[in-house]
Structures are given as C-alpha cells and as structure tokens.
Amino acid sequence: MTGLAIVIVATAFYACSKSGGTGDTNTPSGNDAFKTAMLTNYADNLIVPAYTDFQNKVNALETVVNNFLNAPSGTALDAVKPVFKDAYLSFERISMPYMGPASSIAANNSINTFPAVAAKIETGIQSGVYDFTISTVSDSIQGLPALDYLLFSANAVTKFSAADAATRKKYVRDVITRMKSLTQTILAQWNGGYRAIFIGSLKTDVGSSIGLMVNQFALEMDRMKGPRIGWPFGKQSNGIVFADKCEAYYTGFSAALAVENLSSLKNYYSGGSGSGIDDYLVLLKKDQLNKDVLAQFDVAINALKAIPDPMSAAFTNNASLIEEAYKQVQKLLTLLKTDVASATSVQINYMDNDGD
Numbered sequence: 001m002t003g004l005a006i007v008i009v010a011t012a013f014y015a016c017s018k019s020g021g022t023g024d025t026n027t028p029s030g031n032d033a034f035k036t037a038m039l040t041n042y043a044d045n046l047i048v049p050a051y052t053d054f055q056n057k058v059n060a061l062e063t064v065v066n067n068f069l070n071a072p073s074g075t076a077l078d079a080v081k082p083v084f085k086d087a088y089l090s091f092e093r094i095s096m097p098y099m100g101p102a103s104s105i106a107a108n109n110s111i112n113t114f115p116a117v118a119a120k121i122e123t124g125i126q127s128g129v130y131d132f133t134i135s136t137v138s139d140s141i142q143g144l145p146a147l148d149y150l151l152f153s154a155n156a157v158t159k160f161s162a163a164d165a166a167t168r169k170k171y172v173r174d175v176i177t178r179m180k181s182l183t184q185t186i187l188a189q190w191n192g193g194y195r196a197i198f199i200g201s202l203k204t205d206v207g208s209s210i211g212l213m214v215n216q217f218a219l220e221m222d223r224m225k226g227p228r229i230g231w232p233f234g235k236q237s238n239g240i241v242f243a244d245k246c247e248a249y250y251t252g253f254s255a256a257l258a259v260e261n262l263s264s265l266k267n268y269y270s271g272g273s274g275s276g277i278d279d280y281l282v283l284l285k286k287d288q289l290n291k292d293v294l295a296q297f298d299v300a301i302n303a304l305k306a307i308p309d310p311m312s313a314a315f316t317n318n319a320s321l322i323e324e325a326y327k328q329v330q331k332l333l334t335l336l337k338t339d340v341a342s343a344t345s346v347q348i349n350y351m352d353n354d355g356d
Contacts, residue, residue: 031283032202034275034279034280034283035202035210035280036199036200036202037274037275038271038274038275038276038277038279038280039198039199039201039202039209039210040199041271041272041274041275041276042097042198042209042213042268042271042276043190043195043198043199044195045272045273045274046097046267046268046271046272047094047097047190048187048190048191048195050090050093050094050097050264051094051097051183051186051187051190052187053090053093054087054090054091054093054094054183055180055183055184055187057083057086057087057090058087058176058179058180058183059180060083060086060087061080061083061084061086061087061176062176062180064076064079064080064083065080065147065151065172065173065176066173067079068080068151068160069160069169069172069173072157072160072161072165073157074157077151077152077156077157080151081152081251084144084147084148084151084152084251085251085253085256087144088144088148088248088251088253088257089256089257089260091111091112091144092257092260092261092264093260093264095108095112095220095261095264096216096217096220096264096265096268097213097216097268098216098219099198099209099212099213099216100189100190100194100197100198100212101185101186101189101190101194102186105182105185105186106135106139107182107183107186109135109136109139110132110138110139110142110143110178110179110182111142111143111144111179111182112143112144112145112247113139113140113142113143113145114140114144114145114148114227114245114246114247114248114249115140115145115244115245115246115249116140116141116143116145116146116148116149117140117141118149118153120140120141121141121146121149121150121171124141124171125164125167125168125171126164126167128167128170130171130174132174132175132178142175142178142179143175143178143179144179144248145247145248146175147172147175147176148248148249148250148251149250150168150171150172150175151172151250152250152251153250204344204345204346205347206347206349210277210280210344210346211346211347211349213268213277214277214336214340214341214344214346214348215341215346215348215349215350217265217268217269217277217336217337217340218333218336218337218341218348218350219350220261220265221265221329221332221333221336221337222333222337224258224261224262224329224333225326225329225330225333227245227247228246228247228254228257228258228261229258229322229325229326229329230326231245232244232245232246232311232312232315233315233319233322233323233326234315235326241315241316243312243313243315243316244312246311246312246315249310249312252309252310252311252312253309253310254309254310254311254312255304255307255308255309255310255311255314256309258304258307258311258325259301259304259305262297262300262301262304262329263301265297266294266297266298266301269293269294269297270294277340277344278290278293278294280344281293281340281343281344284343284344286343289335289339289340289343292335292339293332293335293336293339293340296328296331296332296335297332299328299331299332300325300328300329300331300332303321303324303325303327303328303329304325304329306321306324306325307321307322307325308321
C-alpha cells in the first residue's frame with residue numbers, strides 16, 4: 001500500500017484457511033450456518049463483484065490511455081482523467097479483501113504503493129530495464145500511483161513527444177498490463193478453488209476467513225490514519241507537511257479516494273445488503289458495540305467528506321479539517337482493532353510502525 005512500511009506479518013496463510021473446517025472452538029459463540037451464509041455473501045456479492053468491476057475499469061482505462069498514447073494531446077489526456085479516477089475509486093473497493101489470492105501475489109503493493117518514486121520510474125524509462133515482479137523493490141514504480149505520475153505530472157503531454165517517448169509509452173502500457181494480469185489471476189482463483197476455501201473457513205484463528213477480515217478492517221484503518229492522512233499531514237515528522245506523499249497527488253483527488261475507501265470499508269463491515277460482521281456482532285450479543293461502530297463509521301466518513309480536494313493543499317489550508325478527520329479515524333480504528341477484534345476472538349496479527 002505504501003512504501004512507508006506497514007508490514008503484514010501473517011495475512012493470507014492459504015494453507016491455514018484450508019483447514020478452517022466446521023469446528024468453532026475459539027469463538028465466544030458459534031453459529032456455523034450463519035457464518036457460512038455470511039462468508040458466502042462476502043464472496044459472491046461483495047468481493048468477486050468488486051474485483052470484476054476493477055477489471056472492467058482497468059480495461060476501460062487501457063482503451064483511453066492507448067488513444068492518448070497513439071496521439072498525445074491535452075484533449076486526449078483530459079479524456080483519460082475521469083476514467084483513471086473511476087479505476088482508482090474502484091480499487092478502493094478491493095483494497096480491503098486483501099486475503100487469499102490477492103495477498104499471495106502482493107497485489108495491493110503492486111497496484112497502489114504510494115507515493116510513486118519518480119526518479120526510479122524515469123531511470124526505468126531511460127534504461128528500458130525494470131521488473132515489476134520484484135517484491136518491495138518494484139512496488140513504488142508501478143500501479144495506479146505510477147500512472148498518476150506518468151500521465152498527470154507537469155508537462156506530461158510534452159514528455160510523450162520527447163526523445164524517449166517510445167520507451168515512456170511502453171512503460172505506461174506495461175504498468176496497465178501488469179494490473180490486468182494481477183486482477184485476472186485474483187479473479188480466476190476466487191472463481192476457482194478459493195471461494196470454497198473462504199466459505200468453509202469458520203473459525204476465527206489466524207488464517208481463518210473471519211480472522212483475516214477483522215485484521216483487514218483494522219489494517220485499512222491504520223492505513224487511513226497513517227499513509228493516507230497522518231503521515232503526509234506531518235504526524236510522524238513533527239508537524240512538517242509532506243503533501244506530495246499523499247495518494248493520487250498529481251490528479252488531486254486524494255480526499256475522494258479516502259471517502260471511497262472508508263465508505264467501502266463500512267459496506268464490507270455491514271455485509272452490503274446481506275449478512276456481515278455487524279450481524280455477527282449481534283449474534284454474539286454485542287449489539288451496542290455494533291451500533292457504536294456503525295455510528296463512528298458515519299462520523300469519520302462525514303469528517304473526510306468535509307476535506308476539499310486536493311487534499312495536498314488541505315494539509316496546510318484546511319488543517320483543522322484534516323485534524324478532525326484524523327481524530328475520528330483514530331476512534332474508529334480503536335473500535336475495530338481493539339473492541340471488534342476482542343468481541344470476535346480474533347488476534348490482530350499484523351504490525352504497524354505508525355508510532356503515534
């Protein structure tokens with residue numbers, strides 16, 4: 001997600017999820033029929049459709065980007081921007097289900113490690129040597145952040161008519177091809193054997209489906225608190241703002257992405273129109289906790305909606321709004337990472353270095 005180091009220690013554990021079985025020895029109360037229906041809802045009505053939508057959005061993006069690359073112009077690039085935004089918003093809806101197929105190939109790292117490192121990208125373009133499959137080393141030179149830089153940084157149109165235009169165009173096409181390949185792999189595995197593994201994993205121990213999901217709720221909130229808001233706002237740098245470290249810096253719709261990410265997280269929490277973790281808490285007789293979580297989701301989402309784009313400017317010009325959103329995100333993080341995890345007997349097994 002970000003080159004600034006939130007480290008997942010144990011998220012996917014394919015083998016562990018295969019042993020999920022139907023036993024439920026480590027949950028405070030168990031209802032296997034309910035959990036099976038809940039996980040089926042997640043797989044069929046939220047996760048697979050979200051990945052399918054992202055696949056479609058990337059395909060649409062490829063089309064308009066190719067139109068631009070074939071005849072670079074400001075008008076052609078203007079046509080790319082809304083389609084790029086649609087694809088980025090769609091990614092925010094697959095950021096949470098980072099488990100099983102996605103985690104095993106580190107898809108989120110490849111698709112949305114921000115900020116992109118412009119110097120490394122330019123070196124790759126000039127040399128023609130780059131490998132997107134090298135974990136960690138290549139994360140910050142590909143995916144949506146790389147396209148954000150390549151297509152929308154200063155003088156982008158001019159650069160696609162310069163001496164290195166051919167290799168620059170190839171680089172852009174390779175970035176999109178990589179995203180398409182990753183998404184196709186994930187969908188093939190969800191539509192293949194992993195769906196049954198996910199639905200059949202009914203415990204809450206490390207590697208179980210419920211365990212992975214609760215961990216992802218917390219991890220997404222840590223990412224919202226850290227890379228998306230806190231770090232560029234200066235929460236780890238004695239108040240020094242690093243505006244260019246935010247998500248989608250060049251296109252300037254960071255706030256919209258943050259709202260979409262948290263709104264999507266609420267949708268996953270509530271199970272959309274079907275059973276979700278919220279209903280599981282009710283089953284466990286944690287009704288008040290569930291109400292508190294849902295209410296705090298709304299408070300945090302509204303706080304993010306109050307931030308004007310570009311967020312990079314808001315870090316300085318609307319600092320009070322950023323501070324309020326940060327505070328409300330922190331409250332929601334605590335509810336999910338501590339209270340929901342405890343109520344569901346899930347061990348939070350990732351580490352972060354947010355430090356504040």
